Amino acid sequence: VDESGQGNNGTVYGAAALSFDGTNDNAAVATPWDTLGGHRYMWWAGRIKLNAQAAIRVLWHDTWNTAANSKIFLTVTATDYLNVGVRTGATGDTYRSATSSSTLSEGSWFSLLVAIDLGTDGTVANGLTAYAWVDGAVFTMGAFSGDATQGTWAADVSDNQIIGTQGDGASNDLSGYAQWLGYSGMDTLPTITDAQQFNDNPQA
Numbered sequence: 286v287d288e289s290g291q292g293n294n295g296t297v298y299g300a301a302a303l304s305f306d307g308t309n310d311n312a313a314v315a316t317p318w319d320t321l322g323g324h325r326y327m328w329w330a331g332r333i334k335l336n337a338q339a340a341i342r343v344l345w346h347d348t349w350n351t352a353a354n355s356k357i358f359l360t361v362t363a364t365d366y367l368n369v370g371v372r373t374g375a376t377g378d379t380y381r382s383a384t385s386s387s388t389l390s391e392g393s394w395f396s397l398l399v400a401i402d403l404g405t406d407g408t409v410a411n412g413l414t415a416y417a418w419v420d421g422a423v424f425t426m427g428a429f430s431g432d433a434t435q436g437t438w439a440a441d442v443s444d445n446q447i448i449g450t451q452g453d454g455a456s457n458d459l460s461g462y463a464q465w466l467g468y469s470g471m472d473t474l475p476t477i478t479d480a481q482q483f484n485d486n487p488q489a
Contacts, residue, residue, distance in 0.1 A: 303448070307338060307460030311449030321347075322440035324470030327357060327371075327401040330483055331467070335391045336460040339363050343457045344397075345468065348445045349375035353452075356443060358382075359399060360457065365389050369415040369426065371401055373433040375441055381433055383415035386425040394462075395420050396484040400475050407433035418480030438470065 303312050321327060329345055344359040349372070358370035358380075365388035372380045389395065397419055404412025409429055417424040448466065451457045465487035482489065 302332075302462045302464040304462055305449045305459040307336070307340075307458045309450065309458060311343075311447050311459075312463075313448075314443075314446040317347075317443035317446045319440055319442045320468065321356065321438035321470040323437050324472065325403050325437050326471040326474055327399075327438075327469075328471050328475055329357070329359060329399045329468045330397065330465070330487070332394055332396050332464045332487055333389075334394045334462040335361060335365070335389060337391050338460045341457045342459040342461070343447070343449060343451050344459070344463075346445065346447050346451055347443050347468075348452075350441050350444045351375040353444050354378075355380055356438070356441070357401070361389055361459075365391065367397075367399075367417055367424070367426070369399060369401065369417070371403075371415075371429070371433060373403060373407055373435045373437070374439045378434045379431060381413070381429045381431050383426050383429045385417060386427060389419070396480075396487060397424075398475055398480045398483055400471075402474055403433060403436045403438070406436045411436075416474065418475070418477070418484075421477075421481035421484035423477065423480075 340363050342361040347357040349356050360368045367385040370382040372378050400416040402414045413429050415426040449459045
């Protein structure tokens, strides 16, 4: 159920799949929470099926309470590359992004596990890195576009946590399906074993 009041409710199928038609459909967390504050690592996981769509699509958008700046922004580009964006503080911080080296498939289901390591201080030189695994295999990400400002996320109860559009009824609509979604700040990076286990048994 879309809690924004826009009436953009998803359709639930047998295995709790959300359906997005590419026109103002989204699913938002009713009461956003601070899962990243104090953490160095972020994990996001989901089973995804993309419809053919030559447009930017939102897989996940978590925004800072102040000014609604992007905290985590996961998108598929118009040419099907995965883009991972991060901002570690609500204000006075620069948004940084990293893009995959290869494309995601359209028309078939795949498992996707995404992680961000802020490194020791948020800089690329000291470990700021995006990681991804598709169907349990490494999915190579490029380097971030620049440095973040700190090695952990600042404490903050998010303004918005949403899949399907950039904001409630806003732009970059997803056309496709999603299920078995998970999101959290963590104390370690995922391993290839974690990615393979999620691919084999995502509901575990």
